Amino acid sequence: MPGEYENTLMQKGLLPSDVEHLKSMLGDTQVSAGSSVRELHSHDESFHAHVLPDVVVLPRSTEEVSKVVAWAYERDIPITPWGVGTSLEGNPIPVHRGIVIDFQEMNRVLDVRPPDFQVDVEAGVVYKDLNKAISNHGLFFPPDPGAAATIGGMIGNNASGIRTVKYGSTKDYVMRVVVVLPGGRIIKTGTRARKSSSGYHLCSLFVGSEGTLGIVTEATLRLVGLPVNFMAVRAVFPTIFDATNTVFQVMNSGLSPAAMEFLDEEVVKILNRDQGLSLNEQPTLLMEFHGFSENGLKEEMAYVEEICRDNKALFLDKGIGQTERARLWEIRHLAHESIRRNHPSLLSLSMDVAVPLSRYSDMVGFAKEQVKDLAAYVFGHAGDGNVHVVVMDDPANRDRWSRVEEANRHIVLKALEFEGTCTGEHGVGIGKRTFLLQEHGESLALMWDIKHLLDPKGLMNPGKFFFMDEEVR
Amino acid sequence: MPGEYENTLMQKGLLPSDVEHLKSMLGDTQVSAGSSVRELHSHDESFHAHVLPDVVVLPRSTEEVSKVVAWAYERDIPITPWGVGTSLEGNPIPVHRGIVIDFQEMNRVLDVRPPDFQVDVEAGVVYKDLNKAISNHGLFFPPDPGAAATIGGMIGNNASGIRTVKYGSTKDYVMRVVVVLPGGRIIKTGTRARKSSSGYHLCSLFVGSEGTLGIVTEATLRLVGLPVNFMAVRAVFPTIFDATNTVFQVMNSGLSPAAMEFLDEEVVKILNRDQGLSLNEQPTLLMEFHGFSENGLKEEMAYVEEICRDNKALFLDKGIGQTERARLWEIRHLAHESIRRNHPSLLSLSMDVAVPLSRYSDMVGFAKEQVKDLAAYVFGHAGDGNVHVVVMDDPANRDRWSRVEEANRHIVLKALEFEGTCTGEHGVGIGKRTFLLQEHGESLALMWDIKHLLDPKGLMNPGKFFFMDEEVR
Numbered sequence: 001m002p003g004e005y006e007n008t009l010m011q012k013g014l015l016p017s018d019v020e021h022l023k024s025m026l027g028d029t030q031v032s033a034g035s036s037v038r039e040l041h042s043h044d045e046s047f048h049a050h051v052l053p054d055v056v057v058l059p060r061s062t063e064e065v066s067k068v069v070a071w072a073y074e075r076d077i078p079i080t081p082w083g084v085g086t087s088l089e090g091n092p093i094p095v096h097r098g099i100v101i102d103f104q105e106m107n108r109v110l111d112v113r114p115p116d117f118q119v120d121v122e123a124g125v126v127y128k129d130l131n132k133a134i135s136n137h138g139l140f141f142p143p144d145p146g147a148a149a150t151i152g153g154m155i156g157n158n159a160s161g162i163r164t165v166k167y168g169s170t171k172d173y174v175m176r177v178v179v180v181l182p183g184g185r186i187i188k189t190g191t192r193a194r195k196s197s198s199g200y201h202l203c204s205l206f207v208g209s210e211g212t213l214g215i216v217t218e219a220t221l222r223l224v225g226l227p228v229n230f231m232a233v234r235a236v237f238p239t240i241f242d243a244t245n246t247v248f249q250v251m252n253s254g255l256s257p258a259a260m261e262f263l264d265e266e267v268v269k270i271l272n273r274d275q276g277l278s279l280n281e282q283p284t285l286l287m288e289f290h291g292f293s294e295n296g297l298k299e300e301m302a303y304v305e306e307i308c309r310d311n312k313a314l315f316l317d318k319g320i321g322q323t324e325r326a327r328l329w330e331i332r333h334l335a336h337e338s339i340r341r342n343h344p345s346l347l348s349l350s351m352d353v354a355v356p357l358s359r360y361s362d363m364v365g366f367a368k369e370q371v372k373d374l375a376a377y378v379f380g381h382a383g384d385g386n387v388h389v390v391v392m393d394d395p396a397n398r399d400r401w402s403r404v405e406e407a408n409r410h411i412v413l414k415a416l417e418f419e420g421t422c423t424g425e426h427g428v429g430i431g432k433r434t435f436l437l438q439e440h441g442e443s444l445a446l447m448w449d450i451k452h453l454l455d456p457k458g459l460m461n462p463g464k465f466f467f468m469d470e471e472v473r
Numbered sequence: 474m475p476g477e478y479e480n481t482l483m484q485k486g487l488l489p490s491d492v493e494h495l496k497s498m499l500g501d502t503q504v505s506a507g508s509s510v511r512e513l514h515s516h517d518e519s520f521h522a523h524v525l526p527d528v529v530v531l532p533r534s535t536e537e538v539s540k541v542v543a544w545a546y547e548r549d550i551p552i553t554p555w556g557v558g559t560s561l562e563g564n565p566i567p568v569h570r571g572i573v574i575d576f577q578e579m580n581r582v583l584d585v586r587p588p589d590f591q592v593d594v595e596a597g598v599v600y601k602d603l604n605k606a607i608s609n610h611g612l613f614f615p616p617d618p619g620a621a622a623t624i625g626g627m628i629g630n631n632a633s634g635i636r637t638v639k640y641g642s643t644k645d646y647v648m649r650v651v652v653v654l655p656g657g658r659i660i661k662t663g664t665r666a667r668k669s670s671s672g673y674h675l676c677s678l679f680v681g682s683e684g685t686l687g688i689v690t691e692a693t694l695r696l697v698g699l700p701v702n703f704m705a706v707r708a709v710f711p712t713i714f715d716a717t718n719t720v721f722q723v724m725n726s727g728l729s730p731a732a733m734e735f736l737d738e739e740v741v742k743i744l745n746r747d748q749g750l751s752l753n754e755q756p757t758l759l760m761e762f763h764g765f766s767e768n769g770l771k772e773e774m775a776y777v778e779e780i781c782r783d784n785k786a787l788f789l790d791k792g793i794g795q796t797e798r799a800r801l802w803e804i805r806h807l808a809h810e811s812i813r814r815n816h817p818s819l820l821s822l823s824m825d826v827a828v829p830l831s832r833y834s835d836m837v838g839f840a841k842e843q844v845k846d847l848a849a850y851v852f853g854h855a856g857d858g859n860v861h862v863v864v865m866d867d868p869a870n871r872d873r874w875s876r877v878e879e880a881n882r883h884i885v886l887k888a889l890e891f892e893g894t895c896t897g898e899h900g901v902g903i904g905k906r907t908f909l910l911q912e913h914g915e916s917l918a919l920m921w922d923i924k925h926l927l928d929p930k931g932l933m934n935p936g937k938f939f940f941m942d943e944e945v946r
Contacts, residue, residue, distance in 0.1 A: 049868050063924045089555050113829070113831070115721065115725070115829075117724070133904075138725075157670055158669075158674070159670075160668055160670075165667075168645075169668050171674065171677075180811060187914070187916040187919060188914065188915070188916065189913065189916035190826075191827075191892070191893060191912070193827035193828055193858055193859075193888075193894040194827065194829075194830070194858055194859075195637060195857050195859065195897050196631075196827060197631045197633075197894075197897065197898050198894045198900075198908075198913070199681075199901065199909055199912070199916075199917065199938075200678055200681065200915050200920045200923060200924075201631070201644065201678065201681055202676045202682065202919060204677030204678070205673055205677070207671055208672075208673065208674055208691055209673055213673075223729050225725065225726075225729075226727070227727070229728040231617075248639070251613075252587075252698065254611070254698050254700070254701040254765060256698075271766070276752065292728055292729075293766070293768065293769040294765040295766070295768045296764060296765065296772065297769070298768070299766040305627035305763075328848055331930060353665065354660060354668055355664045355668060356589040356591070356663075358589050373511055385667055385668075386666075387670065392870045398607045403494045411565065417634075418665075419664065420664060420665065420666040420844070421666040421668075421670075423669065424666065424669060427670045428670070428671060432671065436672055440662070440671070440672050442659070443661065446660060446662075447675065447929075449926060450926070451673075451921060453926050454919075455924070471507065
């Protein structure tokens with residue numbers, strides 16, 4: 001499908017002399033126009049069409065990023081930042097070619113400050129590596145998107161995951177960022193204080209902007225003390241309604257779940273088949289609780305059990321402590337991988353709506369109905385009202401794929417009707433642009449004005465977030 | 474001191490015919506140019522100079538706000554939003570006169586949605602009234618600035634308070650806002666979903682912008698379930714260092730305090746004198762913990778006690794349950810009132826720096842030294858690194874007052890040296906403008922560009938946040 005974007009932004013393509021210039025700027029090994037490197041940077045984990053950049057650069061410092069951006073911006077060359085390509089909406093695909101800035105060489109944990117509960121990192125640090133590096137200080141960085149994402153990618157997308165229900169998403173943890181603005185100017189914004197009412201909160205503008213306003217090269221992240229104790233529950237229900245109603249009641253109980261995940265029966269079936277398990281093939285909830293005292297957690301467990309039984313739970317598995325938690329949660333981490341492995345020739349469209357909690361049952365029911373004739377798996381971060389529908393199919397089969405896209409469209413429009421959002425955590429990228437006007441109405445024009453203020457040439461991760469046809473004006 | 478702002482923004486003043494026009498727009502009783510109403514809207518609770526607006530309007534809907542703003546903007550008339558005037562940095566003082574928009578008639582709780590943990594309110598709702606209205610649903614809105622602020626004022630200032638250490642500040646609770654932009658255009662931005670990665674996070678741009686980018690007229694707020702159980706501790710220490718070191722160790726212990734307040738010996742002394750108490754007149758910490766299980770809280774209490782004793786605590790008072798919590802915390806709520814009542818002829822300058830936790834001891838020590846010859850009281854939200862120094866003095870005595878301002882300046886500059894912020898929660902208003910360039914560096918220019926994009930005429934709460942002399946360009 002490359003060529004799909006032909007008739008949008010025009011650009012001249014880089015000349016060999018441009019590549020040489022970049023090499024003279026950064027060093028030979030930091031610049032690659034070889035086809036295998038370009039191919040690696042042409043796609044993420046989604047079905048979106050591959051587009052090869054003209055060149056991939058690997059800067060080693062904010063100053064080098066600034067130099068590249070300044071040079072490219074003056075020459076009207078598109079610039080797309082790159083973490084590790086684990087995104088699911090085509091967010092880092094260089095649809096207008098140009099330069100991809102890969103952050104793999106900027107992967108240093110710059111400064112761990114345990115007494116301040118904060119850490120300074122470069123954008124290329126993988127969050128799992130970060131959590132390893134800080135765990136011996138008794139600290140962790142809670143947003144957990146599952147994939148091996150970089151901090152820069154997580155900031156770009158405002159990533160979140162299973163622990164967000166208690167701890168929040170990436171935006172809640174970004175205290176300070178260093179940003180290279182479109183012309184190459186470097187700014188630092190935010191504070192090391194835990195709170196501030198000084199100035200506009202620019203950090204929140206850059207978090208979730210997918211590199212369309214500038215490129216975050218370094219960040220100061222807030223950290224949290226590792227939980228002292230864990231409690232986990234896996235509960236199986238006769239119907240989806242019983243499961244989602246349990247979500248609702250647990251959230252309303254005065255308990256504070258640290259995770260609250262829903263898996264439909266199709267997900268459990270494929271886990272059984274792929275992993276050789278024998279779990280009940282029915283709607284399932286996985287819950288996790290963090291606390292200080294083991295006795296306190298036991299009381300919470302008893303209450304959770306009572307709510308599950310009130311909602312006709314057929315089976316309960318539960319445990320206290322980190323080992324038990326790991327045992328009960330293993331299946332959740334295997335889900336996405338098992339789904340993909342069982343459809344080796346197909347690609348996935350991963351839907352990602354989020355709705356107010358009172359609408360979660362209706363949303364899951366509606367989504368199931370829309371995808372009932374497709375190879376579809378429904379799960380999600382139920383405590384946040386986030387529903388994922390992963391459909392496996394073949395984008396080259398236009399008839400079938402248009403049915404997948406149609407289901408996606410109906411599910412997103414229903415989520416918006418429920419006053420929810422087209423994307424809970426995957427970002428806008430390429431696939432969600434078409435829904436932004438409906439979701440944001442008049443405020444999309446203000447987003448566009450801000451984009452235009454910062455990036456008047458439209459060169460920063462072009463082809464994402466906005467359509468260029470000015471529908472928003 | 475009116476006249477202090479004479480030589481900045483010029484404006485013509487409203488004519489009687491303008492007032493008549495506003496009356497024809499909103500109704501006679503919704504517009505007042507009487508001197509007592511104007512005097513009421515000429516000052517907040519700070520020492521900043523009184524400035525009377527030309528007219529005060531009391532719209533009853535977003536549409537009425539929009540009409541007033543559109544009309545005024547076209548005529549170059551300054552517009553300043555007004556909650557109840559409890560701010561401490563002159564934030565709502567109409568320093569360039571013009572129109573004050575008072576939200577007292579927009580004080581409806583529009584829609585409580587318990588299953589979604591959210592509420593829709595008009596900007597004029599007082600947060601204490603909101604918490605009363607939702608408590609029977611088992612819910613509360615955690616940010617607690619102490620004063621009887623409106624939600625609109627809290628949003629303008631990104632207000633926070635004693636519970637922020639666990640629950641966050643106002644920005645963490647604003648899901649959606651309705652904003653009247655400078656030309657009168659109405660936008661709604663945000664979502665009812667608990668999380669989203671769709672579009673730029675404009676909510677966070679308006680929260681904390683003090684009405685300088687537009688006027689928030691309605692908001693959807695996230696709510697939290699009321700704590701099931703409470704535990705509280707009051708601990709008295711021989712030195713400030715022992716107290717602040719305890720803060721640090723409790724924050725690092727794996728416990729999650731819901732409040733963590735510091736009071737210096739001067740605050741305790743004035744409480745004893747004013748309230749007829751007999752508390753130990755030494756550095757004091759007030760701590761609060763929320764939990765599900767009473768047994769769990771008892772274990773936490775034992776651990777807190779151990780940390781306090783390790784830090785030479787001289788005295789401990791403690792309790793479990795809501796009544797005990799109220800008893801132990803009463804003194805904190807009385808502090809500000811007792812200080813003011815004991816200096817009836819003086820005004821207060823209320824300093825508000827926040828620093829990283831590791832600097833809290835140094836910051837408090839430095840602040841005490843700076844104000845040692847003044848009538849000064851040091852306290853603050855220690856768990857957030859927020860230090861308040863309230864100095865009582867007479868602004869009309871230029872010699873004395875310049876010493877107060879000098880102490881403020883030194884304390885702010887030290888906080889910035891510690892990579893903290895000039896204002897943890899009171900906002901920039903008039904008093905903190907002078908520190909923004911130092912705190913934000915290059916990013917202040919971007920803030921200014923955004924201000925200029927939204928409010929090209931500079932009419933929205935003018936004289937706040939920025940100086941007009943272009944120092945930031």
